[in-house]
Amino acid sequence: MKNFHLKTAAALLLSLMMFSCGKGGQETADGVAIDTVLTKEEIAKGVLTPEIMWKFGRVGAPVLSPDGSQVVYTISYYNLKANKGVTNLYLVDTKGGAPKKITNEKGNESNPIWSKDGKSIYFVSTREDGAQVWKYNVVNEELTKLSNIVNGINGFQISPDETKIVYAADVKMQKVAGSELYPEMEKANVRIYDSLMCRHWDTWEDGSYSHLFIAELSGDEIETGIDITPEATWDTPMATDYEIGEVQWSPDSKNIVFATKMLTGREYATRTNSDIYIYNLDSKKVDNISKENLGYDRYPTYSPDGKTIAWWSMETDGYESDQKRLFLMDVATGKKTYATAGFDQNVESYTWSNDSKNIFFTSGIQGTEQVFKMDVVSKAIKQITKGYHDYTALSFQNGVLVGQKMSIKMSPEIFKVDANTGAEEQLTYTNEHIYRHIKMGEAKERWVTTTDNKKMLVWVVYPPKFDSTKKYPALLYCQGGPQSTISQFWSFRWNFQIMAANDYIVVAPNRRGVPSFGQAWNAQISGDYSGQNIKDYLSAIDDVKKELWVDADHLGCVGASYGGYSVYYLAGHHEKRFKAFIAHNGMYNLESFFAETEETFFANHDLGGPYWDKNNKVAQRSYANSPHRFVQNWDSPIMVIVGENDFRIPYTEGLQAFHAAKLRGLPAKLLVFPEENHFVTKPQNAVIWQHEFFGWLDKWLKTK
Helix, strand or coil, X not given: CCCCCHHHHHHHHHHHHHHHCCCCEEECCCCCEEECCCCHHHHHHCCCCHHHHCCCCEECCCEECCCCCEEEEEEEEXXXXXXXXXXXXXXXXXXXXXXXXXXXXXXXXXXXXXXXXXXXXXXXXXXCCCCEEEEEECCCCCEEECCCCCCCCCEEEECCCCCEEEEEEEEXXXXXXXXXXXXXXXXXXXXXXXXXXXXXXXXXCCCEEEEEEEEEEECCEECCCEECCCCCCCCCCCCCCCCHHHEEECCCCCEEEEEECCCCHHHHXXXXXXXXXXXXXXXXXXXXXXXXXXXXXXXXXXXCCCCEEEEEECCCCCCCCCCCEEEEEECCCCCEEECCCCCCCCCCCEEECCCCCEEEEEXXXXXXXXXXXXXXXXXXXXXXXXXXXXXXXXXXXXXXXXXXXXXXXXXXXXXXXXXXXXXXEECCCCCHHHHCCCCCCCEEEEEEECCXXXXXXXXXXXXXXXXXXXXXXXXXXXXXXXXXXXXXXXXXXXXHHHHHHCCCEEEEECCCXXXXXXXXXXXXXXXXXXXXXXXXXXXXXXXXXXXXXXXXXXXXXXXXXXXXXXHHHHHXXXXXXXXXXXXXXXXXXXXXXXXXXXXXXXXXXXXXXXXXXXCCHHHHHHHHCCHHHHHHHCCCCEEXXXXXXXXXXXXXXXXXXXXXXXXXXXXXXXXXXXXCCCCCCCHHHHHHHHHHHHHHHHHHHXXX
């Protein structure tokens, strides 16, 4: 282990003591124990299980103090029996040492921001009167409630001079409910719409939108703010993630820069044209500084010297997975520069150096997410880190760089990174009390030749107690997105280690249509869902199944979202390769999917256009290769999983597939989660999902 010194050793020892002994958890204010301790049976078994997964602490993004000496971050813990969790704030020293928990379980905490003197931390907490702004005094450890905003807030940013705050809060702008439109019908239960989009992700539109407010910060009190987007019938920050990081102050506290999509109705549903806006506190004027670009413009930040604004930009309207390009604008002249021109990768999380001379950012490269540094003047880009891992969030202060890092074998933790050499030092060991009792499977890279003679990275994950003299059933994992890399991610849902722990070889190909292998590789899938990427899947499984330790007669195929589409499509084209399939919230009938999904821009771009455009050859090819058109070829058992609150790929897609399989006389099973969306996130639902998942696979792949 690199840079392992006495303070780091002490932190590791303390983390083991905290969770390896005692009563078995931390007590919340309402008496519910947060379960973190492994049972004797779990220790004896020694491998990852669904129940153990919910004993993990889930580490959030790091935020450095102004002097770079401390990191504040969140950890979420859960209680499986109570079916809920809580998120609290923690501090850790960047020189090493034991983390310190600074809030208790009376509420959920988020959005931590340091004061300029490093003596206080502002944050959002739900501990009283909804989501409000609180302050933690680092010196005397006191908590102070600062705001009492009716109905709470969605997030906030403190001005650098600490005299003002910008916060986001919901404002009712339209009447949607029948009882609102017809007051005399107070018991009516109906929603009434005349425009798109009437629902988004997992929520029906209720006529409320997230607006930005500016308020005075006077002492330990925040006054009710003034709405600076009073007429908006769109969300700022943008739906569906509502990230307050897209709203930033200028260093002189005179301006606010933010990203939003000022579109409504049909345009909102069919376009991705968000823009970067500057609001001036004195003039009350709003200027659009990115109007010439028609795709996404997001995540603006000022440089520390206030002379430059950076943001990432996508060129193509309607293409949500276009290349993320870093743009810089000279504040004085308005001149814009495509700073990462020639860099054939995406710019993800980024942060400025204090002297405004460098930008550190994360970017995907060949199935990993690494840290890079760009010289703002020369635009020279240098890769800082290397290895089998993903860095997903960065913070830089006073010469100190920290990041959130994970891998297929490790859930996210906080690391310090040498900004010049890339040398790493682990600062948090949140789940070491689990790792020391369970064995993880190895994840190895394998380069497979595709049908068009390209090289494709395939991650192969082995059972933790792998024995090369035995034969194991194998799973072809089909990635969703579709343009999402199979990197070194740790997922608390589709977790490769749990699959491996159930004695499966996991075959995870970075088929055509994923980032980190150049834009041509990423873009190829658009308009070609049933084409080269499907061949890539089969090249991967056909290559790995040749190994003596793979039971080639017992292969399974699993996936969600676009991966679910892949499962449905392969079920009709697999030529007897697979003995079982599992599709989670997948596209089955592309015509009904296009008509039902809410973000129409996605379907327009990926499928080529609407199904009624008979002169559109790309679109008609997509619909001609919809999985439902090949259900007559299905010949293997299939399990279908849906969430009733999934508005991206509505549950009726899975219902169609299940009905078709049963009517054809095939073994089939349907799991319906009434309260879940595109993902299964509630603890008990997630555990049942895992048990049903492996119960189905074991039935068909382990029974000789």
